[in-house]
Amino acid sequence: TEYEHLLNQSIAEYVIPSEHVAHVQPDNTLEHALLVLVKSGYTAIPVLNTSFELYGIISKAKILDATLGMERIEPERLDQFQVKDTMTTDFAVIHDSDTFERAISLSIDHPFICVKDSKNAFSGIVPRSKILARMNGYLHE
Amino acid sequence: TEYEHLLNQSIAEYVIPSEHVAHVQPDNTLEHALLVLVKSGYTAIPVLNTSFELYGIISKAKILDATLGMERIEPERLDQFQVKDTMTTDFAVIHDSDTFERAISLSIDHPFICVKDSKNAFSGIVPRSKILARMNGYLHE
Numbered sequence: 001t002e003y004e005h006l007l008n009q010s011i012a013e014y015v016i017p018s019e020h021v022a023h024v025q026p027d028n029t030l031e032h033a034l035l036v037l038v039k040s041g042y043t044a045i046p047v048l049n050t051s052f053e054l055y056g057i058i059s060k061a062k063i064l065d066a067t068l069g070m071e072r073i074e075p076e077r078l079d080q081f082q083v084k085d086t087m088t089t090d091f092a093v094i095h096d097s098d099t100f101e102r103a104i105s106l107s108i109d110h111p112f113i114c115v116k117d118s119k120n121a122f123s124g125i126v127p128r129s130k131i132l133a134r135m136n137g138y139l140h141e
Numbered sequence: 142t143e144y145e146h147l148l149n150q151s152i153a154e155y156v157i158p159s160e161h162v163a164h165v166q167p168d169n170t171l172e173h174a175l176l177v178l179v180k181s182g183y184t185a186i187p188v189l190n191t192s193f194e195l196y197g198i199i200s201k202a203k204i205l206d207a208t209l210g211m212e213r214i215e216p217e218r219l220d221q222f223q224v225k226d227t228m229t230t231d232f233a234v235i236h237d238s239d240t241f242e243r244a245i246s247l248s249i250d251h252p253f254i255c256v257k258d259s260k261n262a263f264s265g266i267v268p269r270s271k272i273l274a275r276m277n278g279y280l281h282e
């Protein structure tokens with residue numbers, strides 16, 4: 001189609017690099033994860049171990065769901081649960097060599113896409129806002 | 142530009158109509174709002190009164206923030222707070238006669254856009270997923 005140029009573009013310039021992505025580790029407590037989520041202001045963030053292997057996504061919604069089972073939510077009791085027991089493993093992943101076309105179609109159903117490098121380590125995320133900003137710019141060229 | 146046809150399209154076909162949009166009322170308790178949010182699975186939903194006037198957006202994040210001030214979060218204490226004291230009034234609004242162009246640019250910074258009809262009543266929302274699905278389809282025509 002006439003949109004080959006946009007669709008075949010590399011996603012590299014739309015990636016928020018890992019050093020700017022709020023994240024937690026699988027063994028962290030839910031109390032710690034809640035603190036990072038509230039401080040960062042994000043509703044969901046990646047779960048990575050120290051060698052940047054991607055384990056899942058933890059969200060305020062998941063932590064909230066975990067606490068609803070308790071009679072009383074005592075923030076200090078959140079330290080009895082670990083991120084790896086509450087996180088979701090249903091998330092979108094693409095490689096840093098993938099095309100913009102792949103990123104658009106994944107972003108339809110995922111608020112952000114995790115990006116891996118050639119060694120399978122986490123290298124950042126592509127959020128929907130970046131895809132939408134690019135599309136908006138493209139349509140006004 | 143050559144994209145006039147897409148940009149000038151009406152947003153009508155991308156609107157999730159109000160009867161399918163989970164919402165709460167300004168005078169509802171936070172306990173009730175939390176129940177609706179958890180049951181619906183959405184992170185944020187509109188706040189409407191009985192004549193479908195739009196007041197704001199309530200989210201799990203806002204309810205969580207409101208409870209963090211408490212020493213212990215007792216779900217039944219959430220019934221002492223009302224939605225109107227916790228909701229955010231910073232949200233995106235367009236009219237059902239607006240163009241797709243307007244919807245794209247608002248969706249860059251908002252996960253969903255509230256839609257009003259000619260009498261200024263709430264008529265539904267346009268979520269980012271609908272914008273992205275349309276763009277993805279357009280680029281493959």
Ligand SMILES: Nc1ncnc2c1ncn2[C@@H]1O[C@@H]2COP(=O)(O)O[C@H]3[C@@H](O)[C@H](n4cnc5c(N)ncnc54)O[C@@H]3COP(=O)(O)O[C@H]2[C@H]1O
Nearest residue numbers: 020021022041042043044045111112127128129249250251
């Ligand atoms: N501090 C902030 N500054 C400016 N705008 C903000 C913001 N926090 C949220 N927003 C706006 O709200 C949208 C939804 O944020 P949310 O946290 O639910 O959902 C976010 C969050 O879960 C994740 N995310 C984005 N940036 C992140 C980062 N640096 N670290 C970790 N997660 C991130 O990707 C999702 C989609 O992000 P996206 O940018 O498309 O969409 C964002 C952005 O448009």
Ligand SMILES: Nc1ncnc2c1ncn2[C@@H]1O[C@@H]2COP(=O)(O)O[C@H]3[C@@H](O)[C@H](n4cnc5c(N)ncnc54)O[C@@H]3COP(=O)(O)O[C@H]2[C@H]1O
Nearest residue numbers: 108109110161162163182183184185186252253268269270
């Ligand atoms: N039950 C479900 N079935 C299928 N997919 C689901 C889903 N719940 C969430 N998702 C997916 O996750 C995205 C983020 O949902 P979230 O609840 O954070 O954020 C949602 C929510 O805050 C609001 N929203 C969407 N549909 C709604 C509805 N029927 N009533 C009230 N709010 C709605 O608009 C935001 C953006 O929605 P969007 O569709 O772009 O993006 C959704 C969708 O792609």
